[in-house]
Amino acid sequence: MTTFLGMPYAPRGVGHLRGDEPFPVAARAALADTQLRRNLGKATRTIRAKRAAVVAELPDWEELRAAGQAIKQHTLAHLDHYLEQLESRVREHGGTVHWARDANEANRIMTGLVRATGADEVVKVKSIVTDEIGLNEALAGAGITAHETDLAELIVQLGHDRPSHILVPAIHRNRAEIREIFLREMPGVDPGLTDTPAALAEAARRHLRRRFLSARVGISGANFAIAETGTLCVVESEGNGRMCLTLPGTLITVMGIEKVIPSWRDLEVFLQLLPRSSTGERMNPYTSLWTGVTPGDGPQRFHLVLLDNGRTAALADPVGRQALHCIRCSACLNACPVYERAGGHAYGSVYPGPIGAVLSPQLTGVEDNASLPYASSLCGACFDACPVRIDIPSLLVHLRARHVEEAARGRRLPTAEAVAMAAASWVMASPRRYAAAQRTGRAGRALGRGGRIRRLPPPLSAWTAARDAPAPPAQTFREWWQREHGGADGSAG
Amino acid sequence: MRIALFVTCLADGLFPGVGRATVRLLERLGHEVAFPQAQTCCGQMHTNTGYLREALPLVRRYVDVFEDCAVVVVPSGSCTGSVRHQHAMVARRFGDEALARRAEAVAARTFELSELLVDVLGVEDVGAYYPHRVTYHPTCHSLRLLRAGDRPLRLLRKVAGIDLVELPDAEVCCGFGGTFAVKNGAVSTAMLADKMRSVLATGAEVCTAGDSSCLMHIGGGLSRLNAGTATVHLAEILASTRDPR
Numbered sequence: 001m002t003t004f005l006g007m008p009y010a011p012r013g014v015g016h017l018r019g020d021e022p023f024p025v026a027a028r029a030a031l032a033d034t035q036l037r038r039n040l041g042k043a044t045r046t047i048r049a050k051r052a053a054v055v056a057e058l059p060d061w062e063e064l065r066a067a068g069q070a071i072k073q074h075t076l077a078h079l080d081h082y083l084e085q086l087e088s089r090v091r092e093h094g095g096t097v098h099w100a101r102d103a104n105e106a107n108r109i110m111t112g113l114v115r116a117t118g119a120d121e122v123v124k125v126k127s128i129v130t131d132e133i134g135l136n137e138a139l140a141g142a143g144i145t146a147h148e149t150d151l152a153e154l155i156v157q158l159g160h161d162r163p164s165h166i167l168v169p170a171i172h173r174n175r176a177e178i179r180e181i182f183l184r185e186m187p188g189v190d191p192g193l194t195d196t197p198a199a200l201a202e203a204a205r206r207h208l209r210r211r212f213l214s215a216r217v218g219i220s221g222a223n224f225a226i227a228e229t230g231t232l233c234v235v236e237s238e239g240n241g242r243m244c245l246t247l248p249g250t251l252i253t254v255m256g257i258e259k260v261i262p263s264w265r266d267l268e269v270f271l272q273l274l275p276r277s278s279t280g281e282r283m284n285p286y287t288s289l290w291t292g293v294t295p296g297d298g299p300q301r302f303h304l305v306l307l308d309n310g311r312t313a314a315l316a317d318p319v320g321r322q323a324l325h326c327i328r329c330s331a332c333l334n335a336c337p338v339y340e341r342a343g344g345h346a347y348g349s350v351y352p353g354p355i356g357a358v359l360s361p362q363l364t365g366v367e368d369n370a371s372l373p374y375a376s377s378l379c380g381a382c383f384d385a386c387p388v389r390i391d392i393p394s395l396l397v398h399l400r401a402r403h404v405e406e407a408a409r410g411r412r413l414p415t416a417e418a419v420a421m422a423a424a425s426w427v428m429a430s431p432r433r434y435a436a437a438q439r440t441g442r443a444g445r446a447l448g449r450g451g452r453i454r455r456l457p458p459p460l461s462a463w464t465a466a467r468d469a470p471a472p473p474a475q476t477f478r479e480w481w482q483r484e485h486g487g488a489d490g491s492a493g
Numbered sequence: 494m495r496i497a498l499f500v501t502c503l504a505d506g507l508f509p510g511v512g513r514a515t516v517r518l519l520e521r522l523g524h525e526v527a528f529p530q531a532q533t534c535c536g537q538m539h540t541n542t543g544y545l546r547e548a549l550p551l552v553r554r555y556v557d558v559f560e561d562c563a564v565v566v567v568p569s570g571s572c573t574g575s576v577r578h579q580h581a582m583v584a585r586r587f588g589d590e591a592l593a594r595r596a597e598a599v600a601a602r603t604f605e606l607s608e609l610l611v612d613v614l615g616v617e618d619v620g621a622y623y624p625h626r627v628t629y630h631p632t633c634h635s636l637r638l639l640r641a642g643d644r645p646l647r648l649l650r651k652v653a654g655i656d657l658v659e660l661p662d663a664e665v666c667c668g669f670g671g672t673f674a675v676k677n678g679a680v681s682t683a684m685l686a687d688k689m690r691s692v693l694a695t696g697a698e699v700c701t702a703g704d705s706s707c708l709m710h711i712g713g714g715l716s717r718l719n720a721g722t723a724t725v726h727l728a729e730i731l732a733s734t735r736d737p738r
Contacts, residue, residue, distance in 0.1 A: 377670025400543030
């Protein structure tokens with residue numbers, strides 16, 4: 001068993017990778033939100049159907065998935081090489097590269113860069129990584145206002161809310177709620193605003209146009225960074241990203257170090273996998289690519305911030321590292337029956353759903369997100385949906401094992417669960433003890449009526465809260481076999 | 494053919510009818526069934542809850558008990574999945590490469606019931622008679638770990654007297670997930686509510702599946718509601734004949 005010591009995790013007290021409550025507690029509250037349940041059910045069902053249709057069009061989908069997986073494996077195995085190549089190419093093309101060990105360092109760097117321009121507001125797009133590190137709060141602390149320009153991020157920001165989905169951060173809101181948020185929070189909005197999608201989009205458009213034209217600094221995330229040429233790539237649907245990336249005089253892009261890919265040939269694979277998996281489209285409407293600074297065209301100052309924030313710790317785990325293959329398509333969220341019912345906020349991290357359940361604990365250390373690896377029934381729908389074949393169910397089991405091992409090391413007395421598991425293992429390691437335990441368990445028949453048990457003591461009370469349990473039968477299979485066949489293993493034929 | 498039965502701890506202790514039905518079915522088809530009595534549990538609950546060290550002796554036991562069997566049948570997609578996809582992993586995690594290789598060899602000869610019938614024994618019509626309205630839930634591990642596909646449905650379609658109706662959203666998990674059902678009881682129950690809604694919408698008298706665990710979950714919910722729909726394991730349907738025994 002390998003241990004993972006020495007690599008720093010994402011620091012506490014900054015950013016949004018840790019929830020205030022364990023998943024089961026947060027989920028219980030979300031389950032009671034009937035509006036949320038309808039919104040999520042409708043949205044995920046729609047996206048699932050769209051994805052299935054466009055994936056079915058490609059006869060080589062499985063080969064594409066395998067290619068995506070292979071490229072990511074190769075890149076992570078040579079991450080140092082490709083990051084340094086990316087750094088030198090960006091510098092050659094007039095950009096500046098910064099290395100940020102963690103959220104605090106990245107926030108310090110970016111706040112300093114904005115301050116140096118004298119600007120007191122910025123426009124933002126592809127903001128999930130900046131949500132991870134809590135950049136908006138850091139900027140606010142320095143007197144700088146951040147304006148989200150992705151429509152869904154804008155809705156979340158105006159609603160003083162948190163994103164609940166990687167791709168559709170406002171998936172938990174429906175259009176009636178969005179109209180209310182706009183009427184309440186958007187300066188100068190038409191008081192006769194209706195909740196038709198076109199009217200809401202037009203209101204957002206008018207609001208954002210003013211921001212784009214006045215902003216002197218843009219801040220973005222990135223979908224890919226191509227090492228061979230130092231080119232950054234952002235894919236999006238609205239064109240607001242294109243505005244952010246081209247209009248301001250200064251552009252600051254922050255990306256996790258796992259986003260680098262070796263070459264343009266590799267990009268071709270991901271540009272087929274990503275839009276089909278995320279929005280269920282053959283191609284996303286806007287793909288922005290830029291290489292450093294082009295004199296007289298677009299931002300004249302470009303900064304690239306390469307963020308670790310626990311990624312090297314994830315890389316140090318030979319099983320867990322495949323979570324870093326993720327291209328943030330969110331197909332696993334849309335496929336997940338747990339996510340569909342609990343929603344994104346229950347995960348407590350900007351990375352929710354199945355991928356979040358394996359990524360967040362690795363970035364923060366399992367101890368700080370210990371409930372997330374258990375937030376899955378291991379149904380496997382996430383693995384089937386993943387465009388880069390991340391074996392999320394196996395990763396969940398791996399992280400559960402890490403949690404059990406780390407917890408056992410950290411305490412003097414084992415938990416009740418650990419005692420029960422050890423006892424069950426001891427019993428089941430011997431057929432004699434096992435048969436004896438079955439005979440003892442038959443006492444449970446006394447609890448049953450008509451073959452069913454209505455109430456069991458904790459922790460099994462969590463089962464009987466909503467489900468009957470079967471009463472033990474008069475005769476186990478083993479006993480029946482012995483009666484029929486004596487002590488022999490074989491059948492009489 | 495001589496077929497060894499791994500009955501699973503759940504069927505052994507709580508649903509012995511599933512084991513008896515498997516024996517009756519295979520014997521009716523002319524095969525010899527063995528029940529190695531040193532068997533206990535595949536260790537899936539331990540593995541999936543993170544207790545891999547505790548699962549290790551159970552993996553070793555499974556390998557020791559079934560190593561010499563030509564073919565092993567399991568009336569559970571989930572336990573078959575654990576044997577096939579987790580046993581070697583557990584052994585390797587503790588550096589036991591020899592056990593891992595032995596586990597892989599046994600796993601290659603271990604089959605879930607519908608796989609055994611369709612792929613190994615080459616039979617779809619098992620001569621069963623079951624005059625009830627039935628809907629089939631494909632269970633996640635049969636579907637996505639074993640890729641059992643429509644094998645169970647092919648078997649069910651050949652059952653005389655059956656009124657087989659399609660389950661809406663069949664491929665969605667019922668919310669069992671082993672200890673998930675207890676650790677995340679609320680979400681598990683929410684998933685169960687939707688599964689029960691689908692089952693009840695079919696008007697079926699019986700919901701069947703290849704896993705006692707998922708059936709215990711769905712059945713426990715239906716029973717609590719006195720919904721009037723029962724859960725019956727696939728083996729029990731396939732074992733039923735006109736001759737009431």
